[in-house]
Amino acid sequence: MDTGSDEQGTTALGSRAPAFIRASRPLHLSWQVGVFVVGLAVVAGGVVMLPLPGPGWLVIFGGMAIWATEFVWAQLVLRWTKRKVAEATRKALDPKVRRRNITVTTAGLVIAAALAGVYVGKFGMVAPWKINN
Incomplete structure (x- = not known):
């Protein structure tokens, strides 16, 4: 998939793995598994921080950003979240x-x-x- 910008100025959806990794299906699948595991560990750490002292939501969104480097569903969730945060900010400044x-x-x-x-x-x-x- 193209990783450039689309006509709305937002980044195109899809994998951001280097081209040599995307060229090999087994290597790309291994890359995706690695990204998923790292993102899962970060999200799990954020969930643990929710009731404990620490920036739980920030860490969870960090894990989502890690997933968004490889998975379209995470990219869509982050786009939706950014839109909602911008909307809430605009409303709060009214x-x-x-x-x-x-x-x-x-x-x-x-x-x-x-x-x-x-x-x-x-x-x-x-x-x-x-x-x-």
């Missing part, structure tokens, strides 16, 4: 949406501070699990 987000965040912080004040006023600076009834 002044009306920013104003709404700031208002909602401020209201949430005021409510949280009021609840914390009520708690401290009633129980003092005691952890909730150490309160004796």
Whole structure:
């Protein structure tokens, strides 16, 4: 497959393996297996990082990018993800949406501070699990 750019300015889909690897079917299949295994290890590491400290989603997308060097399905997933992130960024930068987000965040912080004040006023600076009834 061609690895140049298509008419929309996006990279064409398909393998980005060197030409000498794509020329030999067994070598290309071995290359694809290697790319899949490395990508799988990176994605698995990202999944492990989701509940633990670490950049889980970033690592998962890194693994997807590794897969996208060889597999069309991963390239399509990354294109879709990039479109959605660009869309969300554009929406978040809209002044009306920013104003709404700031208002909602401020209201949430005021409510949280009021609840914390009520708690401290009633129980003092005691952890909730150490309160004796």
